[in-house]
Amino acid sequence: MKLLEVSRLKVNYGGIRAVKEVDLELAEGEFACLIGANGAGKTTTLKAICGVLPAAGGTVRYAGESIGGTPAFALVRKGLVMVPEGRGIFPQLTVEENLRMGAYARADAGVAGDLERMYALFPRLRERRGQTGGTLSGGEQQMLAIGRALMGRPRLLLLDEPSMGLAPIMVEKVFEAVRSASRAGVTILLVEQNARLALSLAARGYVMESGAITISGDTASLAADPRVRAAYLGEGE
Amino acid sequence: MDIFLQQLINGLTLGSIYAMVALGYTMVYGIIQLINFAHGEVVMIGAMIALSVIAALAKSGLHPVLVVAIGTACAVPVCMAVGYVMERVAYRPLRGAPRLAPLITAIGISIVLQHLALMIWSRNNLAFPQIIRTETYPIGGATITNVQIAIVLIALAMMAGLALIVYRTRLGTAMRATAQNLQVAGLMGIDINRIIAATFVIGAALAAVAGVMVGTYYGIAHYTMGSLLGLKAFSAAVLGGIGNLPGAALGGVLLGVVEALGAGYIGDITNLCHFAGVSEALERRCSEDPHLVLFGSNYQDVFAFLVLIAVLVLRPSGLLGERVGDRA
Numbered sequence: 295m296k297l298l299e300v301s302r303l304k305v306n307y308g309g310i311r312a313v314k315e316v317d318l319e320l321a322e323g324e325f326a327c328l329i330g331a332n333g334a335g336k337t338t339t340l341k342a343i344c345g346v347l348p349a350a351g352g353t354v355r356y357a358g359e360s361i362g363g364t365p366a367f368a369l370v371r372k373g374l375v376m377v378p379e380g381r382g383i384f385p386q387l388t389v390e391e392n393l394r395m396g397a398y399a400r401a402d403a404g405v406a407g408d409l410e411r412m413y414a415l416f417p418r419l420r421e422r423r424g425q426t427g428g429t430l431s432g433g434e435q436q437m438l439a440i441g442r443a444l445m446g447r448p449r450l451l452l453l454d455e456p457s458m459g460l461a462p463i464m465v466e467k468v469f470e471a472v473r474s475a476s477r478a479g480v481t482i483l484l485v486e487q488n489a490r491l492a493l494s495l496a497a498r499g500y501v502m503e504s505g506a507i508t509i510s511g512d513t514a515s516l517a518a519d520p521r522v523r524a525a526y527l528g529e530g531e
Numbered sequence: 532m533d534i535f536l537q538q539l540i541n542g543l544t545l546g547s548i549y550a551m552v553a554l555g556y557t558m559v560y561g562i563i564q565l566i567n568f569a570h571g572e573v574v575m576i577g578a579m580i581a582l583s584v585i586a587a588l589a590k591s592g593l594h595p596v597l598v599v600a601i602g603t604a605c606a607v608p609v610c611m612a613v614g615y616v617m618e619r620v621a622y623r624p625l626r627g628a629p630r631l632a633p634l635i636t637a638i639g640i641s642i643v644l645q646h647l648a649l650m651i652w653s654r655n656n657l658a659f660p661q662i663i664r665t666e667t668y669p670i671g672g673a674t675i676t677n678v679q680i681a682i683v684l685i686a687l688a689m690m691a692g693l694a695l696i697v698y699r700t701r702l703g704t705a706m707r708a709t710a711q712n713l714q715v716a717g718l719m720g721i722d723i724n725r726i727i728a729a730t731f732v733i734g735a736a737l738a739a740v741a742g743v744m745v746g747t748y749y750g751i752a753h754y755t756m757g758s759l760l761g762l763k764a765f766s767a768a769v770l771g772g773i774g775n776l777p778g779a780a781l782g783g784v785l786l787g788v789v790e791a792l793g794a795g796y797i798g799d800i801t802n803l804c805h806f807a808g809v810s811e812a813l814e815r816r817c818s819e820d821p822h823l824v825l826f827g828s829n830y831q832d833v834f835a836f837l838v839l840i841a842v843l844v845l846r847p848s849g850l851l852g853e854r855v856g857d858r859a
């Protein structure tokens with residue numbers, strides 16, 4: 295069974311159609327990426343999947359259930375977690391409070407243990423645990439955003455441009471955490487402008503142009519596709 | 532008698548009440564950027580419910596303090612329910628509407644609540660039962676009453692309780708998270724509708740207690756008493772920096788003190804007999820009666836609004852606020 299099935303998804307902003315037609319699927323445990331130019335509709339697609347934006351058409355099924363119209367907070371409780379574009383750190387909460395908010399929906403006793411795991415994963419966050427989120431550097435904020443999402447014990451993790459604005463060393467750290475979550479069995483849909491990076495990490499990929507999926511397949515064949523190479527990997531034909 | 536000290540004591544008492552009401556304004560503003568102009572009416576309803584209950588139990592033989600406590604214990608849940616219904620019925624459907632819409636709605640709710648109170652409690656000034664006998668204690672040339680002491684202490688305790696909720700509990704952290712970023716709060720699994728409702732309900736509980744305090748302190752209640760009180764508490768919230776909790780507490784206390792000192796001294800300051808030398812007629816008039824006062828202490832209500840105007844002109848973000856701009 296597929297964990298996520300999106301078919302013929304359409305999303306509007308007022309009268310403007312930002313997503314025309316998107317079909318994508320993820321099997322449990324899969325790591326896929328969604329690449330495309332600025333304004334292609336990647337963020338809009340993620341927001342519609344996680345319940346932040348309403349769909350204007352099509353269906354989204356998660357874990358066998360249709361989730362159209364379910365608000366984001368209720369989906370988080372079912373393990374569908376998104377790390378938003380721009381990180382969305384709570385600037386006046388401390389690092390630790392931010393992390394704990396990630397586990398807000400959880401009722402189990404494992405939160406304290408997970409907090410320790412996040413600090414082990416990102417020692418920098420442990421050093422800064424009492425500091426407010428707004429005072430962190432961009433890279434630290436991205437670590438915090440990912441750590442916070444992992445605190446929710448996601449089953450499906452949607453990541454919107456986690457590498458944006460980060461130095462290569464920070465990108466490396468952030469993606470190390472993403473890879474380890476993937477190895478631990480979390481299903482991941484990664485949106486990235488950095489196509490080379492995304493294609494090297496994920497097993498399957500989708501290419502989005504002007505609100506629709508135009509190419510999809512396993513990342514090796516996408517990376518070899520001349521259209522992808524020309525448009526997203528900056529190589530001539 | 533030491534006028535300064537006396538007015539300081541009166542001001543701190545009044546200011547504690549303003550602070551509790553101001554917190555309700557600022558909490559709601561902090562989370563949804565709405566100025567809930569009907570909040571003053573919640574204070575009035577708290578006073579009215581307590582008045583009815585206390586009047587009914589006054590001759591029951593129960594200890595007066597217990598009777599007032601029962602009155603408060605009835606006022607608090609009623610006001611919490613009013614706060615909840617207000618948010619649920621009037622404000623929630625307007626979430627995302629242009630900002631003017633909920634603002635006008637707030638004024639509408641205010642009118643509705645006042646007229647409900649008018650129908651239940653009549654249009655008369657009602658005597659708030661003074662069943663607790665006032666004891667007066669001397670303090671350095673001034674006096675303080677047991678009621679004043681109780682008001683200040685209870686207000687402090689309630690504000691400490693609020694601070695504990697907001698800064699030390701999961702609900703409080705979720706409230707602060709929602710205030711900082713509503714959409715991301717949803718992505719954490721926080722049901723923001725519940726958090727917003729909780730904010731209204733907590734603010735209403737503080738307002739209910741403030742209503743009982745006002746009634747006990749002034750000994751009078753009227754269905755319009757919430758308007759002026761609400762405006763003053765709103766001014767206090769702006770003075771402290773709207774959206775900022777410590778700011779609301781500070782603004783409330785400061786406003787109470789300014790108002791009391793103003794009321795204490797305005798007669799003296801605007802006494803034309805200070806200038807008796809300028810004319811013979813004035814001289815003669817003042818030798819008969821040295822009080823020719825331009826503004827008496829009945830102008831005390833003016834100070835809250837002078838403070839409001841001064842803050843808006845000089846420091847629109849308030850004493851402790853940092854955000855300026857389109858938000859107000």
Ligand SMILES: Nc1ncnc2c1ncn2[C@@H]1O[C@H](COP(=O)(O)OP(=O)(O)OP(=O)(O)O)[C@@H](O)[C@H]1O
Binds near residue numbers: 312331334335
């Ligand atoms: N709130 C909004 N109101 C109106 N139009 C919007 C809104 N948000 C996005 N759009 C439009 O929808 C289209 C898709 O935007 P979206 O943010 O999904 O793109 P994206 O693929 O994530 O781009 P980027 O790589 O720059 O983040 C764009 O044309 C954008 O201008």
Ligand SMILES: [Mg+2]
Binds near residue numbers: 337338454
């Ligand atoms: Mg985007």
